[in-house]
Amino acid sequence: MIGQDLGGRYEILTRIGGGGMALVYKAHDVLLNRKVAVKVLRQQFVHDEEFIRRFRREAQSAAALSHPNVVSIYDVGQEEDTHYIVMEYIEGHNLNEIIKESAPLQTDESVRIAMQIADALDHAHQNHIIHRDIKPHNILIGKNGRVKVTDFGIARAVTSSTITQTGSLIGSVHYFSPEHAKGINTGEKSDLYSLGIVLYQMLTAQLPFLGESPISVALKHLQENFDEPRTVNPHIPQSVENVILKAMRKNPGERYSSAHEMLLDLDTCLRPERLKEPKVSFTSINDFDETRVMPAIRGDIRPAAQAEREQPVNPNASEDKHWDEKDMAPKSKGWKKPLTVVGVTLLLLGLIIWGFIWLLGVLDVAEVDVPYVVGKTETEARQLIEAAGLKIEEPVIHEHNQEIPKDQVFSQTKMNMRVKEGSFIQISVSDGPELEELGNYIGKSLQTAIDELGALGITEEQIIIEPVFSEEAVDTIIQQSPKPGEQYNPESAEFNFMVSKGRETVPMPNLIGKRLDEAKDLIKANELTLDEPDILYEPSYLHQKDFVISQDPYKPKDLVSKGAKISIRVSSGPPADAKEHQFNINISPAEAGKTSEIRIVYSDARGENIEWDKRQITSTQTFPVTVIVAPDTEARVTVYRDNQFIDTRTITYDELMKGTNSSTLTIPGEEVQATEEPAQAEVTESNDEPIEEEQQQQP
Structure with missing residues (x-):
């Protein structure tokens, strides 16, 4: 993607991030001359029409948001199979990086960040847009301290489409609300629950729920209580803990009624009169986590007697009483007919029993542990998965990754669980960093190479320059490494350019007053050029015959390139009339x-x-x-x-x-x-x- 132009307007400069659904690039808007962020949909989703339709509709809805704490959406477009969203470029870090580096954060800083997130959510909810994926990774902090919430609308498209296709939840399970974890419709209060977790993590440097698998974490959101913030960090004021406890109630009805209400509570929670307020209590019984979804029961479950009573009445029952006595008389039966019936019955019973046993064998498949293959090579992963009696889901997903070495598995499905033997496991394999092909800069100026590489995200620290004397013009590239056409990683490659600094120079010797033969020897010793037509004779009263009168175009001690041509004037003696x-x-x-x-x-x-x-x-x-x-x-x-x-x-x-x-x-x-x-x-x-x-x- 780097170096491409999207829509004839957005020049892709460098990759700055990415997630499971899209990759994010820094780009230059050539029309408005500004830096933008371009989010490009991953290739595995470009053929899902339902997903594309939702993706575009939600992105367009998010573009309607205009708020200082929301990353602005500038454009939505498509170029062949590339679907992209152009948004505001924020120079800074995301909140997840800040938490990893500095958590626990100061209380006032955490509350300030949470207030700006709540303000952004309030604006979005008023415009009927629910984020559904509030997490530190989607919170950007600019260099000026301004908080920007990103990915509005995209989470809705991702979640609904994925649930439709696979029946499972996709997203950041550590920040799920209980209703989100159950897979039911989520509303505005789901965003507030996630915001409560973000505030919890900023103040405690840990997540409220952890588990060995996404399923176990989701169940904890539904069924378990978390360690209260003040037990983890006693320095948190009670008023701030109350905000977190109310935002993270499992029952949506016990949370804040709106993002605006939570914003107002955050705005006053650090006032001196509130710092030591009583701990918040909830009077209603929170049985949201006790709810169980029962499987639907299909078929007729009425009692047999009732079914018999409800049999339709035969309208001809009265006629049955007038049977002919002849029909009622017993008939003699031969021995062959009962034997045939018994044989057929036994055969049918045998077939039924055999079929039942076969079906049990098919259905009763042994369970095996799914091997953990993340970090293994693709070949090793295949061997481990097949040795466990499982299968690789084809095609294997291949993606460029800056951090993961080439051919190494960086993701797999069904981790840390037991599955039926023969189940399919999907793995994702790194293709290594996305490589670029180096152009041919030999014969071009050094500044041209610096400008073109800079547009691809190459910094001047990655460019090493070796000046050498050469017949080429000054600043012309003579050699380059990597060589033209070789591929390189823009993140780590070093570029060596041998650059001409012109011909080697020497100080111009003083030829004036020297004999002609002595002057020629000096010119030759300094690798300069003096042709016979450039030796001019003229009469002179001051200089004896065959002594140099003047030199051109260089004066004594001027720096002159080797091989430069010079001319001299030599005395032919006094004038004839002297x-x-x-x-x-x-x-x-x-x-x-x-x-x-x-x-x-x-x-x-x-x-x-x-x-x-x-x-x-x-x-x-x-x-x-x-x-x-x-x-x-x-x-x-x-x-x-x-x-x-x-x-x-x-x-x-x-x-x-x-x-x-x-x-x-x-x-x-x-x-x-x-x-x-x-x-x-x-x-x-x-x-x-x-x-x-x-x-x-x-x-």
């Missing part, structure tokens, strides 16, 4: 024989105040400094000695165009400058023709 000039700087230390620190800075087409080098000298040395001059610009070299400015020299592009390829700048030591006249420095051209130079001023 000119080079070499300054030969001949410099001496400040004092002869002592160490001086020389620092040379130049400015040209590559930039301003570029540090050429810093050296330690103890004697006169020559340092060649090459500059590049762009058209309409100039280059300059500046010399510092011992952190003091010494001299600067400039060369223009126009001067280089005249053939000046190199020049010499001589800087003597301080001692030389002190003993000699200032000399004029020379700038020597490559053609050895001296040009005039400005006088260098020493600091």
Whole structure:
């Protein structure tokens, strides 16, 4: 059923419960965009026309109920052999689960719950609807504490149809009223008796009547008294016990006259002035449990003498007196006729006696104990039942069950009793959890799989994700477990998805300023791609020839997927119209024989105040400094000695165009400058023709 659409409107999400007659699913109403509960009739009842008619009529009647303590009926429908009822979905627990976990409940909480149930019953009874199956399993408690009574009308259809078909009672025998247990018509007061048992169980954590079989429990409802609530739980106020005692009287006439009267009593039973009121007493003789149903007596039971006296009078009696004397005369009889009569009579008597003995043999069948096979496998159950001289009623009922393992018997008829040898036993066998078939999600996005599985009731805790590097797009499913087409249990299955997180990434290396061959090695080592058409050459004043100028589209340290393509720009050297000039700087230390620190800075087409080098000298040395001059610009070299400015020299592009390829700048030591006249420095051209130079001023 899970994943199906009923009526083109109700999308079945997950199974949330079930009973002997129907299964309950959580569904999504796509038209009104809300969660609903869908009760689906079990398949073994779908061909019973009388049951279907009652089921639908009662469900439609219950749909007329509108009360805050009654689960609302939204829709009733049929799709092929599927009969369903759509009702309000309650987020919470049923009262039976709360009793198992927390009973005995606090008195005020128990009374509050019972009041809401009584209010719901009062509304139903006023609309001429009797529940007939009030029990904790049919009482839902929402997360907000609101009590909701469910299954109105369904109990009536189930009970009447089942009694008609099998002659036995179906339902929760522990909550039966005595009149229900006897199989006679039940009325509104039967619901009040069941409500009294529910209140008893909430306050004592036990049921008033227990037995080894449903029949024994039903007989106790009819014939035995129960332990009074205060003997089980002394903390129950007398006023509350009085409510239970009155609701559970075996004689309906001694119970509350209506659900409204019981509601009013519950509403005041916890008032301080009532808590210690006298114990309720009943003056009438309760002989309801002494009633016996006698079998009907059929046939004529009049005394023989009376029957003889009532024989019809023969109108011809007077004529009989005038018999002919000849007829009265004795006739001679032969010996053969009496012998024949005796023989025939003896033969008939023998046949009658033989037939009687045969009939006794047929009717007097030995009784055997019915073996208890619940919990056994179907094969073991068959062997035990057949070994006891009994038979399996075919077909065996097979149903999906979340709690019972596959092929295990979870129910049987005629438990804990003796039956005639050869009797039929019906068993119900679990088919295990209802399995779903997993679709193929390989190649689809992870969110698609999560959404589709979530619609089937799968939680995110059941989905395990393993991210891996892959050529596929991010969040694409690469592998899945279970595999496509495999069946799984939605309640317990785990789903493993291997999901792509894209290609593996590496930090982008810094290629700028690297030689071309060195850059290629870095690209290869990081599993990146550089094609020859992506190597672009361009002139550069800043970078030497074959050195990388820039890289695209990724900057250094960007995370890049392996295999990604990049492009680089490589210097082809200075532009063709650029000119080079070499300054030969001949410099001496400040004092002869002592160490001086020389620092040379130049400015040209590559930039301003570029540090050429810093050296330690103890004697006169020559340092060649090459500059590049762009058209309409100039280059300059500046010399510092011992952190003091010494001299600067400039060369223009126009001067280089005249053939000046190199020049010499001589800087003597301080001692030389002190003993000699200032000399004029020379700038020597490559053609050895001296040009005039400005006088260098020493600091």
